[in-house]
Amino acid sequence: MDKPFLHESDFTSDDGQPEVVRRESTRLSREQLCTLISAASINLGSMMCYSILGPFFPNEAEKKNVSNTVIGMIFGCFALFDLLSCLLFGKYLVHIGAKFMFVAGMFVSGGATILFGMLDQAPDGPVFITLCFLVRVVDAISFAAAITASFSILAKAFPNNVATVMGSLEIFSGLGLVLGPPLGGFLYQTFGYEVPFIFLGCLVLLMVPLNMCILPNYESAPSEHSFWKLITLPKVGFISFVIISLSGCFGFLDPTLSLFILNKYLRKWLLVFGNIITAVCYMLLGPIPILHIESQLWLIILVLVVNGISAGMSIIPTFPEILSCAYENGFEEGLSTLGLVSGLLGAMWSLGAFIGPTLGGFLYEKIGFEWAAAIQGLWTLITGLVMGLFYVLEHWRGKRRDLQNTLITEEEREERTSLLPHEI
Numbered sequence: 001m002d003k004p005f006l007h008e009s010d011f012t013s014d015d016g017q018p019e020v021v022r023r024e025s026t027r028l029s030r031e032q033l034c035t036l037i038s039a040a041s042i043n044l045g046s047m048m049c050y051s052i053l054g055p056f057f058p059n060e061a062e063k064k065n066v067s068n069t070v071i072g073m074i075f076g077c078f079a080l081f082d083l084l085s086c087l088l089f090g091k092y093l094v095h096i097g098a099k100f101m102f103v104a105g106m107f108v109s110g111g112a113t114i115l116f117g118m119l120d121q122a123p124d125g126p127v128f129i130t131l132c133f134l135v136r137v138v139d140a141i142s143f144a145a146a147i148t149a150s151f152s153i154l155a156k157a158f159p160n161n162v163a164t165v166m167g168s169l170e171i172f173s174g175l176g177l178v179l180g181p182p183l184g185g186f187l188y189q190t191f192g193y194e195v196p197f198i199f200l201g202c203l204v205l206l207m208v209p210l211n212m213c214i215l216p217n218y219e220s221a222p223s224e225h226s227f228w229k230l231i232t233l234p235k236v237g238f239i240s241f242v243i244i245s246l247s248g249c250f251g252f253l254d255p256t257l258s259l260f261i262l263n264k265y266l267r268k269w270l271l272v273f274g275n276i277i278t279a280v281c282y283m284l285l286g287p288i289p290i291l292h293i294e295s296q297l298w299l300i301i302l303v304l305v306v307n308g309i310s311a312g313m314s315i316i317p318t319f320p321e322i323l324s325c326a327y328e329n330g331f332e333e334g335l336s337t338l339g340l341v342s343g344l345l346g347a348m349w350s351l352g353a354f355i356g357p358t359l360g361g362f363l364y365e366k367i368g369f370e371w372a373a374a375i376q377g378l379w380t381l382i383t384g385l386v387m388g389l390f391y392v393l394e395h396w397r398g399k400r401r402d403l404q405n406t407l408i409t410e411e412e413r414e415e416r417t418s419l420l421p422h423e424i
Helices: 030-051 053-062 067-093 098-116 127-156 164-192 194-214 228-232 234-253 257-262 265-285 297-328 334-422
Strands: none
Touching: 030 098, 030 127, 030 164, 030 228, 030 334, 053 067, 053 164, 053 265, 067 127, 098 127, 098 194, 127 164, 127 297, 127 334, 164 194, 164 297, 228 297, 228 334, 234 297, 234 334, 265 297, 265 334, 297 334
């Protein structure tokens, strides 16, 4: 059945939905409130578990005779399997069930975090490295399940405010990233390697029964569309590269920074300028040697703060931009498309998070942190400029199409006017 025609001005909500739909009551229902609590719990818990590795694991791994390149690969393998799992879970979300995928993923992720805390008991060298890879792979698969389900459930519960809700929940992700390192560092210095992982793993496990009780259960019919059809849309393809470059920047810091320290219209341009500002931050993070600026702790802290803001500018618009593009190109509205978009977003983020630490660990060894960070920033700069060029061309094509439509309408009006005297 064809959808009713909507005027262009109707598409003004943050995810491309008609404004007439957005005028519904803004009061949260019990179902929406429970969904927010569940999503906040996975954002907070997962980011705390993720961020505790950065401050002390590279140093501990070096004691186990692990090179910086392999440390980067240990960080990166998480993202590689997260990438593959996101694509799989996004496609089969409606078959598995969003709630089951969310809860099961959180349960396994908590267990994997505890297991990672036991790895210091493993023998040095190949055995330790192999176990690190195995536990990280399990954790990646479970995390992919939980986060893909979370994105889809949020988009289903808040169809008219996707970007706003996800942007608000980034507070909990940021809180997890802020609390994880100092909490993990404190527990590590006070109690040793195992306790930070056991504590946070148990914290995630305690959230499982809560989410089993409060998380709504959404059902939907399977989609006839595929990831390939979604990612081959030009805008979605470019946005995917933006996501990869940004996640690569975040992942780049995991195996390198701790060692270095110890040693709509607006939405579109937020995405573009966020990438460009992020690139400048990475140029200053070393800083790049050609600037002849001495590296200082206050500068690193300032750059990381600005980087967090600029990356948020780019990251938050990506989901509604892809979702809007999918709807405009014939994807049906429902949980199936939301699953595809969520899976694609998670997969692209994971691909960047795989490339970032893997390449970062290698470049850190070969050319040092300063030049490695500059190369990472250059990548983000290129994707930001390409995305900006795409939006300019899109705007130009839209203006040209509107002009052609206006000319056609005027020609039809003139034709009808010229025929009137003959009809009389």
